[in-house]
Amino acid sequence: MGDHSLIFQKCLAKCLKSNCSTENSSDEGKTPAVVEPFYLQLFWSCKDECGYNCMWETVSTFEQRGWGVPQFYGRWPFIRVLGLQEPASVVFSLLNLVANLAMLNKFQLKVPKFVPGYHLWTIHSWVCINAWFWSSVFHSRDNVLTEKMDYFCAFSMVLYSFYCMAMRVLHCQVNWMSISFSIICGCLMVFHVTYLSLLPRFDYSYNMTANVAIGVLNGLGWLIFCLIKWRKHRYVWRCALSVVLALASMSLEILDFPPLLWTFDAHALWHLSTTILPFLWCRFIIDDCLHLLEKKEKDKKLKML
Structure with missing residues (x-):
């Protein structure tokens, strides 16, 4: 060190x-x-x-002295630009924010408000936008507040994505199962933030374990969903590809090397790799919401017969 x-x-x-x-x-x-x-x-x-x-x-x-590049306080050395501590991660986080904002606008233009899943995915976009905002703030200047906000908001994005997967399996309907699962996820978020806030030292190991566990469950859930729906609804390939790319990009987090040009480390490159995901995912949820609308209208016609 x-x-x-x-x-x-x-x-x-x-x-x-x-x-x-x-x-x-x-x-x-x-x-x-x-x-x-x-x-x-x-x-x-x-x-x-x-x-x-x-x-x-x-x-x-x-x-x-040929000792290699050392880390400082658990981090690699980065060249500061205009006061930004990790400029590449800041820029790539903002690119993710803009991508999610653009896809939210596209989604709201293509999908009517009364469609099942409209509000679910609109909230999802804002959760992601908020998480990427705090990611850019944290990488701009690391302190106790920005670090916790980055970690808490990142967890909220992972947890809410898992929540969306479960709601989609339940056909985006309000019933006792969806209400119960909503309460469980809400309590889990409160516990996560409270536990990490009350500890004298931030538990990085627990935070990583919680994110990876829920992220893997979310990915597996969506892949099973795609496998079941594939024959009737070919548009789910975008969902499957998004999940595979997201999981593949996580491999960059395992890598650990001194920043290239004192700017681009594995974490920054991971942020860069995720910028394409909102475009694929948005196309999938648009097609899926329109499918749910079509199914809803067919069910109404059948009831009228």
Whole structure:
């Protein structure tokens, strides 16, 4: 760990002493002796700035000694751009946000409001948009608040996607089963946020396990749904392809390597790989909602006979 190295610690102590004033008792409250650009003044304290500069000094020293690129506080070193801590992840998160927003607009233009599933998928889009917004905020500047919001909103996206799968299996109808499942999912979300918020240290292992478990169940549920519906409804191939691509893209999260050009790491590339998924998924849910509408109208005609 680069932040535990003597090189980094000595550099940090020297920088704090030389470049930060002693107006406040804590390092976080100190102000830099040199006036920084406004975007650094807003998000980067004097201690943060010293840590950033010493990080690169440590990386340079490690490479000169052939020790490889170290991580700092569990993260790879990234070049900062306009105050953004991980610029590539910020840009790719925003691309996902825009893709979901565009597909929401397309969905609402193609599908009438009275169609079964309309409100379900509209809410799904906003949950995704919110999650990608907080992802971009977190990668812009990592702190306790932005980290928790990123993780909580990401879990809400995974859980709500699982919820949508179950609701689709129930034909998007309101009955005791759908109401019961809604309550269970709501309680699970409350438990997840409460548990992680009350712990003295964030439980990254539990958070990852919860996301992977629900994500895998969601993927398997949709694949089984597609397998059952395939012969009568060929449009479900888009659903199956979306799920397979989503699961395949997760393999990038397993990879761990220093950022290419100090900008593109595996996590950023994972965010990039998911930008195409909203386009496939939107086409599937449009076709599926129109199918449900057609089925609903046929059922009405049969009842009238």
